[in-house]
Amino acid sequence: MLVVEDGAPAHTSCLTKSAWLKLGITLLIHPSSLPDLNPIELLWLLLKNHVADTPGASNSLKNLWLAAQHTWEEITEEEIQRHTGKMLERVAQVQAAKGWHTRF
Template identity: 55%
Template sequence: MEKEKGREMLVVEDGAPPHRGKAAKLVRQKLGINQLSHPPNSPDLNPIEPIWRHLRNKVYSTPGARKSLGHLWAATQTAWDSMTVEDINKHTGKMNARVAAVTKAKGLQTPF
């Protein structure tokens, strides 16, 4: 991975065993990737959730996408390829607001 203009790289992962294992930890250390601590099961603090929702909506709105596994895969690839950096940034750019909302709500539900 290439550092972008001196920015620190963070990784947000769920608590799945592959993410907690020794091998994953060693790779993160080797690459200089810091892991962002967050509460388990917190979609408010996980910008990938709305990105997956955006992708799913694109796939399911594709005529014939649910016809077969092959059609679903083709629709998924097309939807993913059509996503732009701006689509992604719409969600990742809101992280400061998300953190502030979760803090204000003392960890309870937020509008996100």
């Protein structure tokens, strides 16, 4: 199995590296400055922000889970489209910038 990772601290811990080694996973490292073109990341950010704004969500794991479930159910198709509908534009900008920074 090949895993692409960006050198984030969670990916470089001794525990993580040890687990990957035991599982026979090969790492393909890319610079952390590369733009994230995964549309789900935009939705995770939306979910994270909504949950963070939910009073009491951080009081317990149960409250956090309930807040996340409620927030996910409340996200509309229009919101999803607003966050993912510009992917072709994002890819074009990244290509024009030859993989470097864009406004995204």
